[in-house]
Amino acid sequence: xxxxxxxxxxxxxxxxxxxWKAGGYFKSKPDxxxxxxxxxxxxxxxxxxxxxxxxxxxxxxxxxxxxxMKGFNACWxxxxxxxxxxxxxxxxxxxxxxxxxxxTLTREAFLEYAFEWKEKYGGIIYHQIEKLGCSVDWDRVTxxxxxxxxxxVIKVFTDLYQKGLIYRGARMINWDPSAKTALSDEEVEYKxxxxxxxxxxxxxxxxxxxxxxxxxxxxxxxxxxxQRPETIMGDTAICVNPNDERxxxxxxxxxxIPLINRRIPIIFDDYVDMAFGTGALKVxxxxxxxxxxxxxxxxxxxxxxxxEDGTLSEAATIYIxxxxxxxxxxxxxxxxxxxxxxxxxxxxxxxxxxQRTGAVVEPRISTQWFLKMKELAEPALKxxxxxxxxxxxxxxxxxxxxxxxxxxxxxxxxxxxxxxQQIPAWYDSKGNCVVAENEEAxxxxxxxxxxSDAVLTQDEDVLDTWFSSWLWPMEVFKGISNPGxxxxxxxxxxxxxVTGQDIIFFWVARxxxxxxxxxxxxxxxxxxxxxxxxxxxxxRDKLGRKMSKQLGNSPDLLQLIDEYGADAxxxxxxxxxxxxxDLLFDTxxxxxxxxxxxxxxxxxKLVKMWEQKLSVDLxxxxxxxxxxxxxxxxxxxxxxxxxxxxxxxxxxxKVIYSLIWDDFCSWYLEWVKPDYEQxxxxxxxxxxxxxxxxxxxxxxxxxxxxxxxxxNILGNQNPLCVKTLPVEGAVDGARLAEGELLKxxxxxxxxxxxxxxxxxxxxxxxxxxxENGRVYEKIIPVLARQANATAIELVSEPVADCLNIxxxxxxxxxxxxxxxxxxxxxxxxxxDLVYQKGFxxxxxxxxxxxxxxxxxxxxxxxxxxKKKADAEAKIKAIEETLAQLV
RNA sequence: GGGAGCAUAGCUCAGUUGGUUCAGAGCAUCUGCCUUACAAGCAGAGGGUCCGCGGUUCGAGCCCGUGUGCUCCCACCA
Numbered sequence: 001x002x003x004x005x006x007x008x009x010x011x012x013x014x015x016x017x018x019x020w021k022a023g024g025y026f027k028s029k030p031d032x033x034x035x036x037x038x039x040x041x042x043x044x045x046x047x048x049x050x051x052x053x054x055x056x057x058x059x060x061x062x063x064x065x066x067x068x069m070k071g072f073n074a075c076w077x078x079x080x081x082x083x084x085x086x087x088x089x090x091x092x093x094x095x096x097x098x099x100x101x102x103x104t105l106t107r108e109a110f111l112e113y114a115f116e117w118k119e120k121y122g123g124i125i126y127h128q129i130e131k132l133g134c135s136v137d138w139d140r141v142t143x144x145x146x147x148x149x150x151x152x153v154i155k156v157f158t159d160l161y162q163k164g165l166i167y168r169g170a171r172m173i174n175w176d177p178s179a180k181t182a183l184s185d186e187e188v189e190y191k192x193x194x195x196x197x198x199x200x201x202x203x204x205x206x207x208x209x210x211x212x213x214x215x216x217x218x219x220x221x222x223x224x225x226x227q228r229p230e231t232i233m234g235d236t237a238i239c240v241n242p243n244d245e246r247x248x249x250x251x252x253x254x255x256x257i258p259l260i261n262r263r264i265p266i267i268f269d270d271y272v273d274m275a276f277g278t279g280a281l282k283v284x285x286x287x288x289x290x291x292x293x294x295x296x297x298x299x300x301x302x303x304x305x306x307x308e309d310g311t312l313s314e315a316a317t318i319y320i321x322x323x324x325x326x327x328x329x330x331x332x333x334x335x336x337x338x339x340x341x342x343x344x345x346x347x348x349x350x351x352x353x354x355q356r357t358g359a360v361v362e363p364r365i366s367t368q369w370f371l372k373m374k375e376l377a378e379p380a381l382k383x384x385x386x387x388x389x390x391x392x393x394x395x396x397x398x399x400x401x402x403x404x405x406x407x408x409x410x411x412x413x414x415x416x417x418x419x420x421q422q423i424p425a426w427y428d429s430k431g432n433c434v435v436a437e438n439e440e441a442x443x444x445x446x447x448x449x450x451x452s453d454a455v456l457t458q459d460e461d462v463l464d465t466w467f468s469s470w471l472w473p474m475e476v477f478k479g480i481s482n483p484g485x486x487x488x489x490x491x492x493x494x495x496x497x498v499t500g501q502d503i504i505f506f507w508v509a510r511x512x513x514x515x516x517x518x519x520x521x522x523x524x525x526x527x528x529x530x531x532x533x534x535x536x537x538x539x540r541d542k543l544g545r546k547m548s549k550q551l552g553n554s555p556d557l558l559q560l561i562d563e564y565g566a567d568a569x570x571x572x573x574x575x576x577x578x579x580x581x582d583l584l585f586d587t588x589x590x591x592x593x594x595x596x597x598x599x600x601x602x603x604x605k606l607v608k609m610w611e612q613k614l615s616v617d618l619x620x621x622x623x624x625x626x627x628x629x630x631x632x633x634x635x636x637x638x639x640x641x642x643x644x645x646x647x648x649x650x651x652x653x654k655v656i657y658s659l660i661w662d663d664f665c666s667w668y669l670e671w672v673k674p675d676y677e678q679x680x681x682x683x684x685x686x687x688x689x690x691x692x693x694x695x696x697x698x699x700x701x702x703x704x705x706x707x708x709x710x711x712n713i714l715g716n717q718n719p720l721c722v723k724t725l726p727v728e729g730a731v732d733g734a735r736l737a738e739g740e741l742l743k744x745x746x747x748x749x750x751x752x753x754x755x756x757x758x759x760x761x762x763x764x765x766x767x768x769x770x771e772n773g774r775v776y777e778k779i780i781p782v783l784a785r786q787a788n789a790t791a792i793e794l795v796s797e798p799v800a801d802c803l804n805i806x807x808x809x810x811x812x813x814x815x816x817x818x819x820x821x822x823x824x825x826x827x828x829x830x831x832d833l834v835y836q837k838g839f840x841x842x843x844x845x846x847x848x849x850x851x852x853x854x855x856x857x858x859x860x861x862x863x864x865x866k867k868k869a870d871a872e873a874k875i876k877a878i879e880e881t882l883a884q885l886v
Numbered sequence: 887g888g889g890a891g892c893a894u895a896g897c898u899c900a901g902u903u904g905g906u907u908c909a910g911a912g913c914a915u916c917u918g919c920c921u922u923a924c925a926a927g928c929a930g931a932g933g934g935u936c937c938g939c940g941g942u943u944c945g946a947g948c949c950c951g952u953g954u955g956c957u958c959c960c961a962c963c964a
Contacts, residue, residue, distance in 0.1 A: 005924090006924090007926095239964095271963085273964085276963060280964095281964055283964095288962080289962050291964085292962095293962080400889085400890070400958095400960080403889070403960065404959090404960080407960085407961090501958095501959095504959095544957095576898065576899090576912090578900080582958095583898095584898065586898085589912095592913075595926045595927090598924065598926050599923095602924035602927085603923065603924080604923080605923045607923085608923090609923070646902090648900095650899090658912090665923090676922065747930080750929060751930060753929090753930090754917080755930085757918095759919085760919070760921070760928090760929060761921060835907090846945075849944055851943095852944040854944080855943090855944055855945090856944065860945095866906085870907090871907090
């Protein structure tokens, strides 16, 4: 078989995706093995995978593949989220482009368009997940609007309603005027901005309508400060602090709203900060949460001057139908013109934006459905504080999680949208309401409650997307729609949840709540939805900026896979991904992944060449090399095991990368490599194949395609993805130490050549003066070949006219035909001598310190004594060498 | 306003109960090599006041205090 010059990922990746699928290796059914369950955080059905997904999916795949290879029954469930508001916004936009206004459509017609859209674009993410090499069980694909899933959401709503945890009522909520729906608190993102604070004069009259002047300043009227002049028409009071002497004269007085001249009362409340602004506050209960509360307290009228789309309503009486921001400009202009604005100042403010549509959110009073959170939050907090669920990295997120749950407010779960689970509440013409899982049940219930039949109409609204995704770890196994089935019993709780830290409240906390609420009868460790939560950081560009469409710094995943190969993409994103920290994405790291592919590919080519020239009779030339590598391999296996169990995947990958590139390719293969066109000992060859196979297996979870391919070409019949990881073997510390000595000796000789203008291939003779000859004996054959030495002889006396190298306590003399540059050598040795002397003196100082010798642990003191002896020996070796270099 | 995290080489980061030559890795840089697996490579090298200050200790990159500078989360002062 002819191997290509370089590794070409495209064909290989498609080939193995097909083979894996055909083999059904990633399908999972309950059996006797312990389960390892992961549910994918469902991406938006009509979205595409961005780099954040790529990171999450890769992390999950690494964990799942490794678990599978460790003998677990690994099950990774793929799926997608209907993403109610995001998808609906896209469909509305699509319809608009076609010239269709959503408002002209019936609910049914709209949903037909939406499902069509979902069918058309919903496959994209699945395709991307597959291209990336994710070992998911495609038989288990779940969509949050699947029939069963839909039913489960309705069932949970009904259940929570019956438990009294869900209620309906008019409250101040966050309103998205673009999507024309209510939002939860979590869906509002606050951004700092610069606003203007307008100081506006309101006229003051007494109860009879006569103008009042301030006895203090003699001024007419009262000045209030606001950032939102367009809401003045909604004012229903002016509020001042009762202790504010400036305004004491306003008892029983009235203010007049400018432009519309409506009379509103002056109220007194110490909520008002006398020092802020003018100390007078306009109260607009319909459009500000604080004003709303103040209004409740003082029993104020509520005048809602905005329509649902953010235009001014009839209640505003002026600028009706104008957008709020346009109206603001006009109102400011009119106020200015009338001389009612006495001051304008820029003001640092924070505005709330809708997470999905980007529209500026309006606080609005509206009748919505809410879920009481306090009862649900308590056990969810306890599970994490008690350590039943572990968050990684914990230090950073525990406090955040705790704070949120301790201060959680009721969750507004209704949305004025069509794409989603329609709220199972039915009303009669008077507004009486029954909640049931379907219309028939509702009818029965209605009859029971009201003793008569009536025309019932279902609530128009749908549920927040997160009200369905919080059931994800249960309902992907039909744990809600069909409780107690074999799958849910076997796979739940899931093993680990891998997700972005940005959805800790939206999703993670709520899943824990739902899991605990619907598994109350079970012990806590079986009720939780997952045992570990692994938060990945945010993916940013290499300048540290968030990835966004506007900046154009968000690369297309499929394009990256085309360019670099899926393995290189996975490598690149993992190698630069320290646990939990933000990741600065740079294609340079993908390139590194591609280079790594080629490195392994070339190693493959080398050993395949050996296969042509096997010699069964040839004895193993250097058993040291294979012994050393076996130990090294086992050492790294232990390290990798530990790192992965701590979710330090990036470090695990680095360790494996270095093992393959440095230890295996740069050292081991060179040590066992036969001379040009010479045969290789069969024993060495087969050992090498085994080493290589084990390396591939270790790397496979990170880079599944190339490892599978090379494993196959090496002659391993069974697919790597389901090959059980071998039991770890022994680590021989002595071998490892010898290996290190060998590396150092080789490097020292090469360095000496380089410094003395000797060609690397230049043949040399080496004389070695050491008290440690027995250790060297083993490595001398390899050392000789690696350094191109015709001979390495042990000597007890210095050899003249040689390059002098001091390696620890040992001295090497290199004899070559080229004359020796003593000056350069001297310089090098003297530099080393200075360092060693400095080191020695610091050790001596330590040992001379009585308190150190008394207080430090005996082994530490012993170590210092050894350091001292070693340093002295080294200094002696250097000084002797220098003395000889006259 | 409350809380959390971070600061180590040019860049991105390790450094796991304070003690091996602990000051590290990768990338980048520099030097020399087209050496029959690999120039997408090989061999070698240089590079840091571990943010400042103070403290604890025989000993601090690591612990404590403080200052500075970043980052994030939460919060109803118009």
